[in-house]
Amino acid sequence: MNTMADRVSGLFFMALGLAMYFWINPNYIETVDGGNISPATLPNIISIILAIAGAFIAIKPTDHQLRNPILMAKTGLYVALLTAGIWAMSWFGFEYVAPVLALAIMWLIGERRPLWLGLGVVAMPAIIWFLVTQLLGRALP
Amino acid sequence: MVEFSTILAGFGDAFSLYNLAFVLFGVVLGQFVGAVPGIGPIMAMAIAIPFTFGLDPLPAIAFLVGVNKGGLVGGAVPAVLMNTPGTPDAAATALDGYPLAKQGKPLKATKMALFSSITGDTFSDIVLITVSAPLAVLALKMGPIEVVALMIFAFSILAGLIGNSLTKGIIAAAFGLLAASVGQDPENFTPRLIFGYWDLFDGLALPSVAIGMLAISEILHRLSEAHGNMRPTIIAKDTGNPDDRRVTWAEYWSCRFTMLRGATIGTILGALPGIGSTAAAFMSYAMTKASSKDPGSFGKGNIQGIAASESANSAVVGANLIPLLTLGIPGSVGAALIISAFMIHGMQPGPLLFENQGRLVYGLFGAMIMANFVNLWVGQLGLRLWVKVVSAPESIIFSSALLLCFVGVSMATSGLFGVAIMLIFAVIGYLMASFGYSLVIFIIAFFLGPRFEKSIAQSLALTNGDLTQVLKSPVALALLILSVVSVVWFLRKNVQGEDE
Amino acid sequence: MKLTTKLMALATSAVMALAAPAFAEDWAPDGPLTIQIGFGAGGSTDTMGRVLAEVMKKNTGWNIVVENKPGGGGVAMFTGLSQRPVDNKTIGMGVSIPVLVQLVQRGDQLPFDTDSFDYLGTVAKAELALVASKDAPFDDLEGMIAYAKEQGSLPVATMAPPQVLMMNQTKSTTGADFNLVTADGGAEVMKLILGGQVMAGFGSGEHYPYLDSGDMKVIAGANQSRLSYAPDVKTFIESGVNAYVDPIFFLAMRAGTDPAAITAISAAIDEATKAPEFAKIVQNAVKGDPINMGTDGTKKMMVDGLANAKILFAK
Numbered sequence: 001m002n003t004m005a006d007r008v009s010g011l012f013f014m015a016l017g018l019a020m021y022f023w024i025n026p027n028y029i030e031t032v033d034g035g036n037i038s039p040a041t042l043p044n045i046i047s048i049i050l051a052i053a054g055a056f057i058a059i060k061p062t063d064h065q066l067r068n069p070i071l072m073a074k075t076g077l078y079v080a081l082l083t084a085g086i087w088a089m090s091w092f093g094f095e096y097v098a099p100v101l102a103l104a105i106m107w108l109i110g111e112r113r114p115l116w117l118g119l120g121v122v123a124m125p126a127i128i129w130f131l132v133t134q135l136l137g138r139a140l141p
Numbered sequence: 142m143v144e145f146s147t148i149l150a151g152f153g154d155a156f157s158l159y160n161l162a163f164v165l166f167g168v169v170l171g172q173f174v175g176a177v178p179g180i181g182p183i184m185a186m187a188i189a190i191p192f193t194f195g196l197d198p199l200p201a202i203a204f205l206v207g208v209n210k211g212g213l214v215g216g217a218v219p220a221v222l223m224n225t226p227g228t229p230d231a232a233a234t235a236l237d238g239y240p241l242a243k244q245g246k247p248l249k250a251t252k253m254a255l256f257s258s259i260t261g262d263t264f265s266d267i268v269l270i271t272v273s274a275p276l277a278v279l280a281l282k283m284g285p286i287e288v289v290a291l292m293i294f295a296f297s298i299l300a301g302l303i304g305n306s307l308t309k310g311i312i313a314a315a316f317g318l319l320a321a322s323v324g325q326d327p328e329n330f331t332p333r334l335i336f337g338y339w340d341l342f343d344g345l346a347l348p349s350v351a352i353g354m355l356a357i358s359e360i361l362h363r364l365s366e367a368h369g370n371m372r373p374t375i376i377a378k379d380t381g382n383p384d385d386r387r388v389t390w391a392e393y394w395s396c397r398f399t400m401l402r403g404a405t406i407g408t409i410l411g412a413l414p415g416i417g418s419t420a421a422a423f424m425s426y427a428m429t430k431a432s433s434k435d436p437g438s439f440g441k442g443n444i445q446g447i448a449a450s451e452s453a454n455s456a457v458v459g460a461n462l463i464p465l466l467t468l469g470i471p472g473s474v475g476a477a478l479i480i481s482a483f484m485i486h487g488m489q490p491g492p493l494l495f496e497n498q499g500r501l502v503y504g505l506f507g508a509m510i511m512a513n514f515v516n517l518w519v520g521q522l523g524l525r526l527w528v529k530v531v532s533a534p535e536s537i538i539f540s541s542a543l544l545l546c547f548v549g550v551s552m553a554t555s556g557l558f559g560v561a562i563m564l565i566f567a568v569i570g571y572l573m574a575s576f577g578y579s580l581v582i583f584i585i586a587f588f589l590g591p592r593f594e595k596s597i598a599q600s601l602a603l604t605n606g607d608l609t610q611v612l613k614s615p616v617a618l619a620l621l622i623l624s625v626v627s628v629v630w631f632l633r634k635n636v637q638g639e640d641e
Numbered sequence: 642m643k644l645t646t647k648l649m650a651l652a653t654s655a656v657m658a659l660a661a662p663a664f665a666e667d668w669a670p671d672g673p674l675t676i677q678i679g680f681g682a683g684g685s686t687d688t689m690g691r692v693l694a695e696v697m698k699k700n701t702g703w704n705i706v707v708e709n710k711p712g713g714g715g716v717a718m719f720t721g722l723s724q725r726p727v728d729n730k731t732i733g734m735g736v737s738i739p740v741l742v743q744l745v746q747r748g749d750q751l752p753f754d755t756d757s758f759d760y761l762g763t764v765a766k767a768e769l770a771l772v773a774s775k776d777a778p779f780d781d782l783e784g785m786i787a788y789a790k791e792q793g794s795l796p797v798a799t800m801a802p803p804q805v806l807m808m809n810q811t812k813s814t815t816g817a818d819f820n821l822v823t824a825d826g827g828a829e830v831m832k833l834i835l836g837g838q839v840m841a842g843f844g845s846g847e848h849y850p851y852l853d854s855g856d857m858k859v860i861a862g863a864n865q866s867r868l869s870y871a872p873d874v875k876t877f878i879e880s881g882v883n884a885y886v887d888p889i890f891f892l893a894m895r896a897g898t899d900p901a902a903i904t905a906i907s908a909a910i911d912e913a914t915k916a917p918e919f920a921k922i923v924q925n926a927v928k929g930d931p932i933n934m935g936t937d938g939t940k941k942m943m944v945d946g947l948a949n950a951k952i953l954f955a956k
Contacts, residue, residue, distance in 0.1 A: 013312050020319065028336060029334060030332070057312065094547070102541070116537050
């Protein structure tokens with residue numbers, strides 16, 4: 001029985017709960033005079049529950065199995081791609097980044113057929129651009 | 142009381158070819174836009190409102206009713222066909238809808254969603270048209286103390302959705318509540334846990350969190366699986382059995398109690414502002430699963446699961462109009478949009494609406510009835526189209542869905558900041574799913590969290606911090622006892638399920 | 642026949658965005674103007690902003706895009722506006738009081754102040770009223786205070802920090818005790834009053850239907866001057882509590898915007914605020930007429946408002 005996954009996630013949530021309670025909540029929640037429930041009350045209670053439940057999972061783990069690590073690594077690749085996409089959009093705008101991003105995603109999946117690539121890289125961004133900016137009069141990101 | 146002649150005149154106004162055209166146009170738009178990943182039914186409404194500026198009140202309202210109801214049907218499409226719900230209330234539909242679609246029966250799954258959605262919607266419309274006034278008075282009696290009790294009851298129903306580990310369910314709920322506490326605190330309005338980002342002042346935007354967690358995290362997972370495999374996103378198998386492509390009457394009829402229960406839950410929660418369709422869908426789902434003779438078949442493509450979720454979340458939307466029309470109180474974001482559209486067209490929801498504008502109100506009711514029929518008809522055609530579209534290769538479907546989610550979330554929130562939050566929650570969602578934590582429980586806790594804290598603060602203010610006052614409210618007391626009973630019951634069911 | 646005309650109208654309104662007609666003006670934006678509304682879709686600011694944009698679009702022929710940037714009662718939007726480069730085409734629309742309150746209470750955390758913007762004008766003033774159920778055993782603020790003292794305490798629903806501060810001011814001036822219940826917007830305040838959970842609460846328009854139906858009555862005006870629709874009701878100030886709020890809907894651009902743009906846009910806003918269709922929406926939303934204080938008047942309103950807010954809201 002492999003219990004690594006639960007031990008790791010349990011410890012993470014325990015650490016998160018403790019960090020929230022002892023460090024983040026006191027520093028990033030204001031205190032107020034009066035009132036019936038202070039801004040920190042609920043976050044503090046939840047942080048404690050999170051820490052206790054996390055510790056419990058770390059001590060008494062189930063045999064939950066993690067997803068295939070190779071798949072997770074591939075997902076990381078796509079996350080990095082999307083992050084770069086958002087960052088690039090903040091500089092150049094959706095119109096220029098969207099086709100490149102679509103091409104990168106489709107290419108990574110392994111799409112090489114010109115028809116589908118054309119649809120995804122040229123037609124889709126163009127349709128979105130037309131619908132949003134021209135028909136709806138809204139701004140693209 | 143509204144005179145009968147006014148009622149007749151109102152319905153008479155509504156049932157014209159002219160208004161039918163607007164209802165049809167609205168339903169088509171709603172079903173289409175509501176189904177686009179990342180856009181969803183609420184955005185469909187927001188998009189539609191400006192188009193009504195130049196219209197007369199009744200066609201404008203008929204059009205918006207069409208969009209609203211069409212959006213309900215459309216919202217279930219990405220959940221069922223791609224397992225990427227655009228709104229949290231459709232997440233319950235995905236639980237059984239997607240497995241059924243994956244078995245090669247996407248049309249059956251979406252049609253079941255369509256039929257139960259319209260059934261639930263029609264049920265709550267009938268309630269709205271016939272007994273909205275007394276129901277609204279009852280809703281008023283639900284003060285903060287009763288609302289807290291109701292929320293605790295809603296949370297207790299969640300126990301039915303917790304899988305094999307109670308502790309992991311608690312962690313998912315606590316984490317959701319923690320995410321919900323970002324933004325101004327409900328009593329003193331201080332900026333809480335915003336780390337200097339004022340965009341977070343009103344909290345993490347629901348579209349960012351919900352679409353990130355439910356849709357993008359699933360797309361991320363599927364991208365990693367698709368890597369190197371060129372295949373259609375969904376395969377409609379031709380088994381030669383026409384029953385795999387449709388819902389038979391026997392199947393529909395077998396879900397009648399499920400849909401009735403779902404519609405009732407949805408109508409009750411919809412009449413009470415602030416609880417919302419997500420809680421209704423999951424409460425109905427959990428109750429249906431728990432009372433089923435074969436709970437093990439849920440999550441594997443049981444049409445009862447689809448019926449439970451869709452009948453409940455659609456009933457909420459009709460029932461939201463009960464407090465909206467009679468009291469002027471919107472019960473949800475969608476209802477708030479409807480109020481603003483009504484006001485633009487000179488309709489003032491509130492106690493005098495039926496007296497002053499009775500004819501228009503009954504015109505609205507007439508449009509709603511028409512919209513239900515149109516929805517059914519357009520849905521039959523539209524669903525075929527969507528199944529065709531989603532049969533395209535994964536490469537184009539996923540890349541397009543990602544772009545649409547970027548645009549949709551950016552329009553629904555404050556631009557790229559909201560998109561960045563969406564991606565962060567997609568990663569959190571992906572990791573939580575990988576480590577076996579329920580995303581659905583996280584989302585419900587996140588959704589109910591702010592309302593829950595606010596109601597607690599209100600109750601404390603009303604009672605001067607004296608919680609024994611709860612004992613004076615029979616409704617609250619009953620709900621709290623029910624909560625304890627349901628937690629015990631669900632947990633025993635879970636234990637039994639493991640023993641089998 | 643009529644249907645086709647309507648559909649045509651719908652189609653043209655969609656197509657209008659396509660063509661950016663050249664309109665003979667001294668100044669025209671290079672690209673679409675964007676009005677960023679500091680509140681979510683569906684509220685009174687949103688409704689007025691969208692109709693204002695629609696009327697401006699019709700009058701000037703400019704392409705105007707309306708975006709919602711909710712967060713912190715407009716603070717998120719104005720933060721963003723103050724941080725973006727001057728582009729002569731991005732306008733912010735918000736309400737004065739929430740911004741002023743945040744500037745007073747945590748100005749050190751905010752990247753802007755009242756000088757960060759060039760002001761274009763105002764569109765309306767919100768009238769804030771303290772209302773109570775028709776069965777409440779008091780008819781004015783003095784009566785309510787006396788009743789609160791008699792009962793020990795009285796539940797009152799509020800929906801924003803300024804109202805909490807006004808009630809706290811009332812507490813400290815008179816010695817009466819109030820249980821302040823914070824509600825999620827004016828509609829919920831109405832629900833709490835109608836449901837009998839609280840005795841009184843603040844409304845910024847949500848109470849109008851209930852005044853007409855006779856279910857509620859106005860106890861006090863919370864603005865500096867009396868309410869336009871209830872001129873007999875005394876204000877908080879007249880009742881001996883020295884506090885008021887005047888929430889004003891205004892528009893502004895990033896400081897340093899081209900003066901020609903300011904002139905042209907503020908003129909377009911002024912023209913739009915005079916249009917009857919806009920007046921109708923304002924009437925629906927705040928029960929008053931459109932008010933435009935002009936560029937200088939708006940700036941003065943914000944600067945004076947900040948000084949006032951410092952007295953009322955300083956911690």
